[in-house]
Structure formats: C-alpha cells, structure tokens
Amino acid sequence: MFYSIGRYILLLKAVFKKPEKFNIYFKEVMFQMNYIGMGSLGLISIISTFVGAVMTLQIAFQLNSDLIPKTIIGSVNRDSSILELSPTISALVLAGKIGSSISSEIGTMRVSEQIDALEIMGINAPGYLILPKLIGGITMVPVLVIIAMFLSITGGYIGGTLSGAVTGSDYILGITSDFNPYTITVALVKAFVFGFIITTVAAYQGFYVRGGALEVAQASTKAVVVSCITILAADYFVTQLLL
Amino acid sequence: MIEIIDIRKSFDDHEVLSGISAKFEPGDNNLIIGGSGSGKTTLLKCMVGLHEPTSGSVIYDGRDFTKMNFEQRIEIRKEIGMLFQGSALFDSMTVQENIMFPLNMFTEQSFEEKMDRVNFCLDRVNLKDKNKLFPAELSGGMKKRVGIARAIAMNPKYLFCDEPNSGLDPKTSIVIDDLINEITEEYKITTIVVTHDMNSVMGIGEYILFLHNGKKYWDGTNKEIAHTDNKELNEFVFASKFMEAAKEKL
Numbered sequence: 001m002f003y004s005i006g007r008y009i010l011l012l013k014a015v016f017k018k019p020e021k022f023n024i025y026f027k028e029v030m031f032q033m034n035y036i037g038m039g040s041l042g043l044i045s046i047i048s049t050f051v052g053a054v055m056t057l058q059i060a061f062q063l064n065s066d067l068i069p070k071t072i073i074g075s076v077n078r079d080s081s082i083l084e085l086s087p088t089i090s091a092l093v094l095a096g097k098i099g100s101s102i103s104s105e106i107g108t109m110r111v112s113e114q115i116d117a118l119e120i121m122g123i124n125a126p127g128y129l130i131l132p133k134l135i136g137g138i139t140m141v142p143v144l145v146i147i148a149m150f151l152s153i154t155g156g157y158i159g160g161t162l163s164g165a166v167t168g169s170d171y172i173l174g175i176t177s178d179f180n181p182y183t184i185t186v187a188l189v190k191a192f193v194f195g196f197i198i199t200t201v202a203a204y205q206g207f208y209v210r211g212g213a214l215e216v217a218q219a220s221t222k223a224v225v226v227s228c229i230t231i232l233a234a235d236y237f238v239t240q241l242l243l
Numbered sequence: 244m245i246e247i248i249d250i251r252k253s254f255d256d257h258e259v260l261s262g263i264s265a266k267f268e269p270g271d272n273n274l275i276i277g278g279s280g281s282g283k284t285t286l287l288k289c290m291v292g293l294h295e296p297t298s299g300s301v302i303y304d305g306r307d308f309t310k311m312n313f314e315q316r317i318e319i320r321k322e323i324g325m326l327f328q329g330s331a332l333f334d335s336m337t338v339q340e341n342i343m344f345p346l347n348m349f350t351e352q353s354f355e356e357k358m359d360r361v362n363f364c365l366d367r368v369n370l371k372d373k374n375k376l377f378p379a380e381l382s383g384g385m386k387k388r389v390g391i392a393r394a395i396a397m398n399p400k401y402l403f404c405d406e407p408n409s410g411l412d413p414k415t416s417i418v419i420d421d422l423i424n425e426i427t428e429e430y431k432i433t434t435i436v437v438t439h440d441m442n443s444v445m446g447i448g449e450y451i452l453f454l455h456n457g458k459k460y461w462d463g464t465n466k467e468i469a470h471t472d473n474k475e476l477n478e479f480v481f482a483s484k485f486m487e488a489a490k491e492k493l
Contacts, residue, residue, distance in 0.1 A: 117327060119293065120293070121345045121397075122318075122320035122348075
C-alpha cells in the first residue's frame with residue numbers, strides 16, 4: 001500500500017511538470033472538459049432529478065406528524081441535496097463513468113506501447129495524458145454538482161407535488177427559508193476534491209498496467225473501486241473539516 | 244555512433260543482461276539478434292531509457308545517456324526515432340496527425356511546413372494517399388510504414404526498430420527491410436534493429452550482435468556469420484533446414 005501511495009505521489013509530481021507546448025495542452029483540456037462535462041450531463045441530470053424526487057417522498061414519510069410543518073420537507077431536501085447527495089452521488093457515478101474510461105484509455109495506451117512512443121519522442125507522458133484530464137475533472141465535476149443540486153431540488157418539487165406529499169407552496173417556502181450559503185461552499189470543495197480523486201486514481205491505475213486486455217479490464221475495475229472508497233473517505237474528512 | 248559499455252540489467256534477482264558492450268556505427272544497419280528471451284528487447288529498452296540499466300553506460304556520440312537527468316534525456320530523445328513491434332500508432336489520431344504530432348510538440352513550423360514534412364515522410368514510405376486514415380483502417384505492413392514515417396519525421400540521428408518484421412508476410416518484410424536500409428544509408432543515421440528474422444540478418448545486417456541468455460556471444464557481419472564456429476550462433480542461424488541448405492552456397 002505504501003509503495004502504491006509513493007508511486008502515486010511520484011506520478012503526480014511528473015504530471016505537474018511544465019508542458020512542452022501550452023496550445024496543444026489547451027486543446028486537450030478543452031476536449032476533456034467537453035468529454036467529462038457534456039458527456040456526463042445527461043446521466044447526472046436523470047440521477048439527480050430522481051434522487052431529489054425520492055428523497056422528498058421519504059422525508060415526507062418519515063416526518064409525517066401534525067407537529068412538524070410541511071415546509072421542513074423542502075429545507076431538509078435542500079440541505080441534503082447540497083451537502084451530501086449531489087456531490088457524493090454525482091462523484092460515485094462519475095467514478096464509474098469517467099474513471100473507468102480514463103483507466104482503460106491510458107491502460108490500453110500502455111499495453112500497446114503508445115506511452116513508450118510518447119516517452120521516446122521526449123514527451124512527458126504523465127503530463128500530456130493526465131494533466132488535461134485532471135483539469136477537466138476539477139473544473140467540470142463542480143459544474144456538474146451545481147447542476148445536480150438544482151435538479152435534485154427541482155426533482156423534489158416535482159416528486160412531492162405529483163404525489164401529494166407536499167404542496168408546491170410549502171416546498172418552495174421550505175427551500176427558501178433559513179438558507180445558509182456556506183453549504184454551497186462545502187459542496188464545491190467536495191466536488192473539487194472528488195474531481196481530483198476520480199481523474200488521478202483512474203489515471204494511476206491505467207498508467208502502471210502491465211500485461212494485456214485482461215489486466216486493462218482489471219485496472220479499470222480497480223480504478224472504480226479505489227476511487228469510490230477514496231471518495232467516501234474524503235467525503236468524511238472534508239465534512240468534518242468544514243462543518 | 245552509439246556505444247554501450249558493460250550493460251547489466253536485473254529484474255529482482257534475475258539477471259537479464261550480463262555485461263554487454265558494443266559499438267554501433269552511423270550509416271550501418273546494426274542488428275541485435277538472438278532467440279526469444281535472450282534479452283534483445285530489454286537491451287534496446289535500456290538503450291533508449293525505457294528501462295534503467297542496473298549498471299553500465301549508453302553513449303550517444305560521446306554523451307552518456309545513463310548519467311543524464313530527465314531534461315537532458317529529452318534533448319537526446321528528440322534525436323531518436325523508434326519503430327515499435329506493434330507500431331504504437333496513436334489510435335485516436337489519423338495517419339497525418341500521428342506523423343505531425345512530434346512536429347507539433349517540438350517545432351515552431353507553420354501548418355504548411357508541417358504538412359510538407361508529413362507528405363514527404365509518407366511519400367518516402369510509399370503511403371502518400373493515406374493521410375486521413377486511422378490506424379485501425381491500416382494493414383500490419385502499412386502500420387509499420389507509418390511507424391517508420393513518424394520515426395523519421397524529426398530527422399533523427401538514431402533509429403531504433405523493435406522486431407520490424409514480426410507479423411508480416413515475407414514480401415512485406417523485405418519491403419520494410421529495404422526501407423530501413425535505404426533510410427539508414429540516405430540520412431547516415433545510426434540504425435539499430437532488433438530481430439530474429441534471418442532474411443533481415445542476411446539481407447541488411449552490416450553489423451550483427453548475437454545475444455544468448457543475456458550475454459554477448461558473437462558479433463560480426465552477415466558475410467562472417469555463415470563461417471563462424473560459434474556453436475550457439477550456428478544453432479540459432481541455421482536452425483531451419485532451409486538455412487542449413489543455404490549455408491553451402493554462402
């Protein structure tokens with residue numbers, strides 16, 4: 001384990017070396033931002049909307065008492081969505097979608113000697129292959145999380161009003177009362193950290209693959225598993241640190 | 244000229260290369276031959292820095308590659324072209340983009356200048372009309388030729404070829420050998436070819452280094468190889484009945 005952590009840190013050190021040509025890296029960054037951001041928008045939108053709707057129904061079920069005002073459903077859904085559900089569920093979904101893609105892409109390049117070809121040309125392979133993905137991850141995951149927050153709260157409204165669990169006016173009153181903007185800051189810090197974890201852990205798994213197709217597939221699976229566990233651990237530490 | 248001095252390489256406790264020394268002259272087709280597992284590819288990878296030798300030196304025209312840091316090695320690597328066993332073309336790029344890639348990275352040429360160079364390199368390997376194809380659309384021989392075109396795009400001083408004939412039919416193998424030979428003589432580059440293809444050995448081998456069990460067993464020219472009394476080399480070169488019959492005529 002310590003060997004892997006050490007090698008991961010050394011890989012990151014190589015990633016942050018000065019790029020050979022900024023304009024080529026810039027094009028790659030734009031491509032990765034589009035791939036990670038636009039490519040995941042549909043999936044994140046669907047998941048967030050449904051999670052928000054289901055959350056509203058469950059909160060309404062658990063807080064079904066005459067002593068508790070219905071507006072609380074909206075405020076609990078808002079805070080849960082912003083602080084935990086949107087960043088963490090989005091990150092776990094992206095670890096599966098983006099992480100496996102990054103790991104298998106870099107792993108395939110490794111076993112087909114394309115990374116060796118880059119190194120022979122005098123190109124810093126970790127920088128060229130990983131840095132644009134890392135920048136794409138740490139910029140687009142927060143954007144996706146902001147969209148997920150909005151859609152989760154909107155999904156809660158749709159689910160709550162369609163099922164009759166809460167009226168539209170109660171829900172709106174709930175989500176607009178006692179709002180603490182700091183929760184957004186916490187969520188964005190989490191999203192930034194998760195974006196870093198998703199891209200670098202997957203890249204690390206792919207970069208050091210040895211063997212063939214089977215090993216690439218195993219690295220891809222390992223990338224998702226390790227990313228998910230790391231995201232959950234980081235979620236705990238960031239929450240403890242910031243709240 | 245490339246000189247290797249007492250190269251040793253171990254993986255854990257297993258020594259793969261045991262003190263190999265040789266000199267590879269420019270303008271010559273230098274071949275490293277040997278059976279599977281003899282250490283040919285490991286030696287090649289030690290020479291280009293993909294593996295770190297356990298000890299020994301690799302000298303590029305008086306510059307000790309093994310003692311250089313990352314930035315200094317990059318300068319040497321810009322002078323190296325390499326053809327990989329599996330071609331190692333970038334899947335996501337077209338033929339044209341593959342060849343243009345090192346030019347984009349390391350030169351300030353205009354797009355027109357780079358296109359001229361790409362077309363020149365493709366013309367040199369007889370693939371002029373294949374610019375827009377992706378590697379997946381090429382045959383094995385065409386991939387090798389694009390690999391050569393990419394390797395020569397930056398006008399290298401040193402060309403390394405790792406089993407350039409593997410997986411190719413005999414006719415295409417000869418085309419690739421001839422191409423490597425022509426490029427070597429035309430540009431006076433130091434070419435090192437790792438192979439176990441006996442056609443290549445007899446056809447283009449001006450200096451041949453024979454490895455066996457990670458040790459240097461013999462070196463010489465393709466003229467000398469037929470008349471050597473080295474037992475391991477004879478067993479390797481004349482393993483087939485065809486080559487044994489051909490030995491009489493050599």
